[in-house]
Amino acid sequence: FLHKLVLGIETSCDDTAAAVVDETGNVLGEAIHSQTEVHLKTGGIIPPVAQQLHRENIQQIVQEALCASRVSPSELSAIATTIKPGLALSLGVGLSYSLQLVDQLKKPFIPIHHMEAHALTIRLTNNVEFPFLVLLISGGHCLLALVQGVSDFLLLGKSLDIAPGDMFDKVARRLCLRKHPECSTMSGxxxxxxxxxxGNKLHFDLKPPMQHARNCDFSFSGLQNVADKIIKQKEKEEGTETGQILSSAADIAAAVQHTTACHIARRTHRAVLFCQQRGLLPQTNAVLVASGGVASNLYIRKALEIVTSVTQCTLLCPPPRLCTDNGVMIAWNGIERLRAGLGVLHNTEGIRYEPK
Ligand code: KG4
Ligand code: ZN
Structure with missing residues (x-):
């Protein structure tokens, strides 16, 4: 067979996903099962519940992706699977299933680091050479890294507490936005x-966190606490009970979003300058990749565009379906590793998932 073909399997959190991708980045087949609805009801992910749902769906999802691709399993070059980081119980389902498939089909196995997969996704859709800077901002991730090669990352910054999407979700829950007629079906x-x-973003004066920290780390729990205090205060003033929508909800949302955008943009700006000053990125035309659910926020994107414009960089964002967890990015990471001759295992005897 001329082309390399990789089956990718992802179960690190609450999505069961699989895809078949070829060497040129064609997505031949993909399937995904999201557990979001179930976890929304319980107000968060309960790991054993997530594990059970992965178990119920993995077979079907992998078969769907394979069928859609019209690739026979014997034609696969390798099977790539997320092995970390993530929820141990969730990861275990994908790993056990993959190892079984690897044994059965006698195929090489490529263990995948979930963050590496997120970071390399842009190379499937755009012609981006190393090095480039990546900003990953979602409900579970928050990091800035310089990507120097397929598995060569320089971590420049991370959140010291929660991820920005997590903060947005908590503030939105506190503002009861699920009860708002215009927002009931939206994520936080x-x-x-x-x-x-x-809303009016200047109505509340929130300070961007870590203004004097001489690094590229992030923090969002302080913002969440300040928002919490404002909401409590307003509930008192407006005489609303907890559970009702405040008349100042839009102003609070605008202030939180604005302050978050400032914070993310400033930390990213520092990272770009750091890399440019040390010759790690070119002075002009360097690429900043922004990915993850929070990167789909247009206000935050505008703030990042200001950063790339003053540093003469280009901002690139993968399409939304590839920004969130998916099987395509895992399969593509497999292709990248096959091409680079990195981390392809022909013997998986040593790797066994040990349930806790
Ligand atoms: O990447 P993602 O779908 O899943 C993971 O976190 O793994 O990101 C979801 C997160 C949620 O916290 C959601 O509130 C946030 O991204 N999000 C947004 C927007 N859309 C989704 N945050 C800000 N603005 C948005 N437009
Ligand atoms: Zn992810």
């Missing part, structure tokens, strides 16, 4: 973005 972050358009 999306609801904040929507409501912020109707």
């Amino acid at each position: 972050g999306k609801a904040i973005e929507h409501l912020a358009k109707q």
Whole structure:
């Protein structure tokens, strides 16, 4: 067979996903099962529940991706699977299933680091050479890294507490945006973005966190606490009970979004300058990749565009379906590793998932 073909399997959190991708980045087949609805009901992910749902769906999802690709399993060059980081119980389902498939089909196995996969996704859709800077901002991730090669990363910054999407989700829940007629079906972050358009961001004076920290780390729990205090205060003033929508909800959303955007943009700006000053990135035309659910926020994107414009860089974002967890990025990471001759295992005897 001329082309390399990789089956990718992802179960690190609450999505069961699989895809078949070829060497040129064609997605031949993909399938995904999201557990979001179930976890929304319990107010968060309960690991054993996530594990059970992965178990119920993995076979079907992998078969769907394979069928859609019209590739026979014998034609696969390798099987790539997320092995870390993530929820141990969730990861275990994907790993056990993959090892079984690897044994059965006698194929090489490529263990995948979930963050590496997120970072390399842009190379499937755009012709981006190393090195480039990546900003990963979602409900579970928050990091800035210089990507110097397929598995060569320089971590420049990370969140010291929670991820920005997590903060948006908590503020949105506190503002009861699920009860808001315009936002009832939106994620927390999306609801904040929507409501912020109707608010005045200057009505509340929030300070971007870590203004004097001489590094590229992030922090969002302070913002969440300040928002919490403002909401409590406003509930008192407006005489609303907890559970009702405040008349100042839009102003609060606008202020939180604005402060988050400032914080993310400033930390990213520092990272770009750091890399440019040390010759790690070129002075002009360097690439900044922004990915993850929070990167789909247009207000935050505008703030990042200011950063790339003053540093003469280009901002690139993968399409939304590739920004969130998916099987395509795992399969593509497999292709990247096959091409680079990195981390392809022909004997998986040593790797066994030990349930806790
Ligand atoms: O990447 P993603 O789908 O999943 C993981 O976190 O793994 O990101 C989801 C997160 C949620 O916290 C959601 O509130 C946030 O991204 N999000 C947004 C927007 N859309 C989704 N945050 C801000 N603005 C948005 N438009
Ligand atoms: Zn992810």
